[in-house]
Every structure is written in structure tokens, then in C-alpha cells.
Amino acid sequence: xxxxxxxxxxxxxxxxxxxxxxxxxxxxxxxxxxxxxxxxxxxxxxxxxxxxxxxxxxxxxxxxxxxxxxxxxxxxxxxxxxxxxxxxxxxxxxxxxxxxxxxxxxxxxxxxxxxxxxxxxxxxxxxxxxxxxxxxxxxxxxxxxxxxxxxxxxxxxxxxxxxxxxxxxxxxxxxxxxxxxxxxxxxxxxxxxxxxxxxxxxxxxxxxxxxxxxxxxxxxxxxxxxxxxxxxxxxxxxxxxxxxxxxxxxxxxxxxxxxxxxxxxxxxxxxxxxxxxxxxxxxxxxxxxxxxxxxxxxxxxxxxxxxxxxxxxx
Amino acid sequence: xxxxxxxxxxxxxxxxxxxxxxxxxxxxxxxxxxxxxxxxxxxxxxxxxxxxxxxxxxxxxxxxxxxxxxxxxxxxxxxxxxxxxxxxxxxxxxxxxxxxxxxxxxxxxxxxxxxxxxxxxxxxxxxxxxxxxxxxxxxxxxxxxxxxxxxxxxxxxxxxxxxxxxxxxxxxxxxxxxxxxxxxxxxxxxxxxxxxxxxxxxxxxxxxxxxxxxxxxxxxxxxxxxxxxxxxxxxxxxxx
Numbered sequence: 001x002x003x004x005x006x007x008x009x010x011x012x013x014x015x016x017x018x019x020x021x022x023x024x025x026x027x028x029x030x031x032x033x034x035x036x037x038x039x040x041x042x043x044x045x046x047x048x049x050x051x052x053x054x055x056x057x058x059x060x061x062x063x064x065x066x067x068x069x070x071x072x073x074x075x076x077x078x079x080x081x082x083x084x085x086x087x088x089x090x091x092x093x094x095x096x097x098x099x100x101x102x103x104x105x106x107x108x109x110x111x112x113x114x115x116x117x118x119x120x121x122x123x124x125x126x127x128x129x130x131x132x133x134x135x136x137x138x139x140x141x142x143x144x145x146x147x148x149x150x151x152x153x154x155x156x157x158x159x160x161x162x163x164x165x166x167x168x169x170x171x172x173x174x175x176x177x178x179x180x181x182x183x184x185x186x187x188x189x190x191x192x193x194x195x196x197x198x199x200x201x202x203x204x205x206x207x208x209x210x211x212x213x214x215x216x217x218x219x220x221x222x223x224x225x226x227x228x229x230x231x232x233x234x235x236x237x238x239x240x241x242x243x244x245x246x247x248x249x250x251x252x253x254x255x256x257x258x259x260x261x262x263x264x265x266x267x268x269x270x271x272x273x274x275x276x277x278x279x280x281x282x283x284x285x286x287x288x289x290x291x292x293x294x295x296x297x298x299x300x301x302x303x304x305x306x307x308x309x310x311x312x313x314x
Numbered sequence: 315x316x317x318x319x320x321x322x323x324x325x326x327x328x329x330x331x332x333x334x335x336x337x338x339x340x341x342x343x344x345x346x347x348x349x350x351x352x353x354x355x356x357x358x359x360x361x362x363x364x365x366x367x368x369x370x371x372x373x374x375x376x377x378x379x380x381x382x383x384x385x386x387x388x389x390x391x392x393x394x395x396x397x398x399x400x401x402x403x404x405x406x407x408x409x410x411x412x413x414x415x416x417x418x419x420x421x422x423x424x425x426x427x428x429x430x431x432x433x434x435x436x437x438x439x440x441x442x443x444x445x446x447x448x449x450x451x452x453x454x455x456x457x458x459x460x461x462x463x464x465x466x467x468x469x470x471x472x473x474x475x476x477x478x479x480x481x482x483x484x485x486x487x488x489x490x491x492x493x494x495x496x497x498x499x500x501x502x503x504x505x506x507x508x509x510x511x512x513x514x515x516x517x518x519x520x521x522x523x524x525x526x527x528x529x530x531x532x533x534x535x536x537x538x539x540x541x542x543x544x545x546x547x548x549x550x551x552x553x554x
Contacts, residue, residue: 052553085396085398089336104321
């Protein structure tokens with residue numbers, strides 16, 4: 001079940017919340033939607049889920065336009081809105097039954113499905129508890145359960161882990177991965193490690209336009225700057241630091257060596273090498289021939305945080 | 315949109331009924347309603363020594379002015395404020411089904427509040443023999459009038475996220491409809507007949523007198539339908 005977004009624009013008055021974005025989500029893919037607050041993630045999701053129409057452009061889900069076949073599209077989509085709104089005065093079972101009924105499930109088929117979701121989402125212990133009295137983690141489970149109640153092919157999750165503690169985040173993430181195995185999932189977040197942990201592909205959106213699109217690894221590679229290596233050396237006898245730095249600079253592709261600290265016979269360096277060249281092996285050989293002991297050597301990889309930061313701040 | 319189905323009115327109706335009766339809301343409004351109506355009925359009965367349902371049919375329309383906005387104000391405003399409207403509207407449910415489900419739920423609550431007043435009727439039957447015709451049409455009139463008020467209340471609830479605003483707006487619209495024929499002496503005769511026809515109380519009194527005229531039924535039906543249509547349109551406003 002694929003999603004196709006073409007030249008989507010949504011204006012609120014004069015301000016364009018999203019400004020001509022296009023992307024595809026392939027069947028079975030988990031797409032991470034990344035961007036600072038107010039970038040247009042939620043707006044895009046509201047349009048895909050038929051909550052509101054775009055100003056211009058089209059969205060189709062499984063080949064059906066969201067405006068022309070709104071009801072059909074809504075049958076195929078499970079949606080967890082931002083802030084996870086729920087009926088706080090209902091208990092988990094009632095709330096799931098209500099959701100199931102709205103999808104036309106009745107009687108035994110409904111009971112069966114509700115029971116399945118209670119099991120899958122681990123709601124057994126709280127199924128008679130009012131949602132208003134539940135912890136945030138359980139509320140999120142109820143939200144996911146009601147989004148999945150009709151076994152949709154597409155899941156749209158707007159910040160599914162926001163406001164949860166680290167343990168709950170891991171639980172919900174695992175749940176999403178399990179539930180999303182055979183589904184097309186779009187999830188938005190501004191937690192970058194989440195994207196790395198769960199998503200096949202990342203879409204970074206800023207100010208209503210897409211600024212990057214690719215797998216987490218691709219993005220890191222594309223936005224990787226010069227090679228950076230942290231090196232901690234122990235020299236066998238105390239030698240003046242002035243002697244070591246020029247030697248390190250002799251290693252092929254090394255552009256610059258910076259001394260970070262120097263105490264006794266232990267020194268820490270930061271070595272910058274030309275982009276795309278791994279100089280760790282040469283450094284190791286140099287150390288061996290000089291009789292230095294390598295205490296630590298680490299290749300610094302541009303994190304998704306840095307990619308995100310570069311792309312979304314100008 | 316080949317077939318027009320209203321199959322989701324049922325779930326929304328049941329959900330709203332559950333919400334009314336699982337919280338104190340329904341019980342509080344019913345008790346207050348019965349206390350007011352009962353106090354006037356018994357004081358008529360014992361102080362003035364008149365055994366009549368007249369007071370019920372005079373007083374209830376006034377009590378409805380406040381009772382109905384109180385039970386309809388949260389219906390859509392709360393869903394908008396808490397964001398649950400987004401949950402509803404992204405299900406395969408039409409906006410008109412949401413409006414109708416909530417309308418029938420509030421109407422059921424109103425009927426439930428009205429039902430215990432039938433005890434007065436039993437009391438009166440023990441004391442004398444009331445004419446059944448006007449009693450039946452009187453209750454029918456109250457239900458129709460209540461239905462119109464509820465439809466207006468739902469419209470008021472659909473235009474705002476704030477329940478107090480919804481309460482005041484529906485009270486003002488209902489009051490205007492109710493008062494339309496109370497100002498007839500101040501207006502020229504040409505306007506007077508129009509005002510009279512707009513007035514909900516005029517149509518109610520006709521029905522309560524025991525005459526079911528199609529003019530009155532058409533009035534109730536069209537105002538009710540128009541208000542529900544406005545409410546649905548107002549819900550769909552997010553799509554404009």
C-alpha cells in the first residue's frame with residue numbers, strides 16, 4: 001500500500017505551512033518524518049489522513065485520491081494524532097469498541113478484534129481503567145491500539161513517543177516495529193535516535209519544504225564533512241610534544257593535527273583528514289614504527305543530529 | 315459516494331449516551347429539571363388547589379431555555395478542544411453522522427428528563443379525568459420544541475471550542491426564537507404575522523392546545539433540519 005504525495009501546498013491565510021512538497025512512501029516501508037516544530041509535519045499528516053484538504057497538490061493512498069475517495073482512504077489508514085487525544089472518561093475496552101464500531105465491526109468480530117489489540121498492545125491489566133487515570137505510556141498504547149483496530153495497511157503516527165520516559169519510549173518503539181512489520185508506516189518525530197532505531201528512510205522537512213530524503217546512512221554519508229579522528233597516545237619516554245605533531249602530519253591525507261591535552265606521557269589529539277579517506281591504518285603503522293602506544297582511536301561520524309542541525313538552521 | 319449510509323450514527327449515539335449517563339451530567343440536569351418543574355406543579359396543586367398539567371406546558375419551555383444549552387454545549391466544542399474530533403473525523407465517518415448521533419443522544423436525554431413528569435399525569439388521573447388529547451399533543455410539542463433547541467445547541471457547539479461560548483450562543487438564538495411573539499404589540503401588524511410565524515412558542519402553543527396542524531410540524535421540522543445542516547456545514551468548515 002503506497003502513498004504518493006505530489007506538489008502539496010497548504011496555506012493558512014498568507015503563511016504556507018507546506019510549500020510544494022512531493023514524496024513517495026513504498027509499501028512496507030517505515031518512513032521517518034523529521035523536522036523542527038512548525039515545519040509542516042503535522043499538516044502533511046492531517047492531509048494524508050483526510051482531516052483537511054490541501055490548498056493545492058494531490059495525495060493518493062493506494063492509488064486513491066484523498067479528496068475524491070476520502071471514505072475509502074480513511075478505511076485503510078490508522079492514525080495516531082499529535083498529543084494522542086483520547087476520550088478520558090472512557091475505559092480502554094469501551095474506547096476500542098467504539099473505534100471498532102466506527103469501522104463497521106459488530107458483535108463477535110468486534111469483540112475478537114478488540115481482544116487481539118488488547119493482547120498485542122499489552123493492555124490486559126488496564127482494560128477496565130479509565131483512560132484519564134492511565135499513565136502516559138498506557139495512553140500511548142491505547143492510542144496505538146485504536147489506530148490499529150481495523151488492521152489498516154497504512155499507519156500514520158504523529159510523534160508517537162513524545163512525552164514518554166526513556167523506558168516507555170523503548171517499549172512503544174518496539175511495539176511500532178512489531179505492528180508495522182507488514183505495513184506502510186509514516187511516523188514523525190524530532191527525536192533523531194528514534195529515526196535511526198526504527199526507520200528505513202528519513203525525510204527532513206523544514207519551513208514547509210523537503211531538505212533531505214534518504215536512508216539514515218545515506219544522509220550521514222552525504223553530509224559527512226572531513227574525516228575526524230580522535231587519538232590518544234602514550235609515548236614510551238617523555239618526548240617533547242613538538243616532535244610528535246609533525247610526525248603525525250606526515251601521514252598521508254592528514255591535513256591538520258590539533259593537540260587537545262597533554263599530561264606527562266599521555267597526549268590527546270584531534271586529527272583532520274581529507275574527506276573520504278580512512279587514515280586509521282596509517283596512523284597505527286606510524287605509532288608502531290615510533291614505539292607509541294595507542295590508548296584510544298576513534299573515527300567520528302557525523303551524527304544525524306548534526307545533519308539535522310545543518311539542514312534546519314540557516 | 316455511491317451509497318448514502320448512516321450506519322455510523324448508531325455507534326456515535328451509543329458513545330454519547332454512555333458519556334451522559336456514566337458521568338454525573340445526566341443525573342444532575344435531570345434532577346434539577348424535575349425539582350423546578352415539580353415545585354411549580356405541587357405548589358399549583360396544593361396552594362391554588364388546581365389539578366392541571368397546564369403549568370407543565372407553560373413552565374417546561376422556559377426551563378428548556380437553560381436546560382438544553384446545558385446538555386448540548388459540550389457535544390462538539392469538547393471534541394474540538396480535546397482533539398478527539400480528529401480521531402472521529404479520520405475514521406470512515408461522515409460529518410453528518412457525527413451530528414446526527416449526537417443530536418439523537420441529547421434528544422434521548424431530554425426525553426428521559428421529561429418522562430418522570432408523567433407521574434403528575436397519574437396523580438391528576440387519580441384526582442379527576444384530564445382530557446387525554448391535549449396531554450398527548452402537549453408532550454409531542456415539548457419533544458419537538460426540545461428537538462429544535464437541541465439542533466440549535468449543537469450548531470452553537472460546532473462553532474467554538476469553548477463550552478461557555480456555546481452555551482451563551484445557543485441560549486441567545488433559542489431566546490430570540492422564543493421571544494419573537496412576545497413583542498408583537500410593539501411592531502406594525504405586517505411584521506407581526508411574520509414574527510409570530512418565526513416564534514417557536516406560537517407553534518408549540520398550537521400543538522399543546524391539541525391541534526396538530528401540518529404548518530406547525532413543517533415549522534419544527536424545517537428549523538430543526540436547518541440547524542443540523544448548519545452544524546454539519548460548520549464542522550466541515552475545516553475543509554474549506
